Amino acid sequence: MLRKFRDGIKGRAGKVLLAIIIVPFVLFGAESLLTGGGGPAAVLEVNGQEVDGAQLGQELLMLRNQTAASMGENLDYAALSEEKLRPQAIDRLIEAALVEQAFDILALSTPERMIQQSIVQTPDFQVDGKFSNQQMSRVLADNGFNLNTLKQRLAEEMRIGQLRSAIAQTSFVAQANTDLLIKILNEKRRADLVEIGPEQVQPAEPGTAEIEQFYAEHQTDFVTRRSVDVEYLLIDQQDLLEPVSDDDVRAEFDLQIAQFEASERRRVAHILLEVGEEQSEQAAIEQAQALSARIEAGERFADLAKQYSADSVSAEDGGDLGFTARDGTFP
Structure with missing residues (x-):
């Protein structure tokens, strides 16, 4: 997703x-x-x-x-x-x-442990094959998610999958199918066997007309696969390689260097203040101004993020969201 x-x-x-x-x-x-x-x-x-x-x-x-x-x-x-x-x-x-x-x-219900396990096993949240809180925070922030929204979406997807699986694995047998199966199991047949020995069969040689008629009726049985003779020329890539001097490489590099530019990356940290039923927008603005004043007064940003940020994942790292490009999600 x-x-x-x-x-x-x-x-x-x-x-x-x-x-x-x-x-x-x-x-x-x-x-x-x-x-x-x-x-x-x-x-x-x-x-x-x-x-x-x-x-x-x-x-x-x-x-x-x-x-x-x-x-x-x-x-x-x-x-x-x-x-x-x-x-x-x-x-x-x-x-x-x-x-x-x-x-x-x-x-x-969908167990919380199952949701957490799904998050930990998500490849986008891993660095070198291991789950990373910092990587998860970065990916969620880039896509406009927070941890609670992600858990809610995962729980919904798991519930839908479990319900569909339960319905798909449920089966029933119609009465007509049951009656048919009983008839097949109770079916009886009578067979007559007649043995014919070689002495009772008179050998006969087919005539020319009978052979031609048989061939005309079964021509497809006597068709052979089409075959062709192929001639080809093998060209080895190694035979076509020509050495390139350092001067030629440097000249091509100087020609192409204008196409490349390094983008500036900045390290971002935030203190998330939620606006909702428990806190109005004005109250959040006042709290943000108060926190800004405390930071300017000398308090550590990381300590305030751990205490006041609503983003529980990044708060553990002092609000740190890692590095991001200047033209990315964060300024």
């Missing part, structure tokens, strides 16, 4: 798409993408369970990222519009709600 989006943002077209996603964040904030600027009003109801605008907005954003990643460099902006993606996002939310309700009826 994350690999598709990460591969999709490479190249010029990917950067254009990334700019389209980032501009609303800069101008209106993340909430405008998820709720349209208002509170989380219900947009649909599934058996009495409400689905609000925030959930629909999040599903639309995730579906848009996945669709764009599958297009590669050839982006179809019409296919990425809300008008095109909204029906698919609603179907996903309905399916997830129905599966969740079915799990509640069946008293089933």
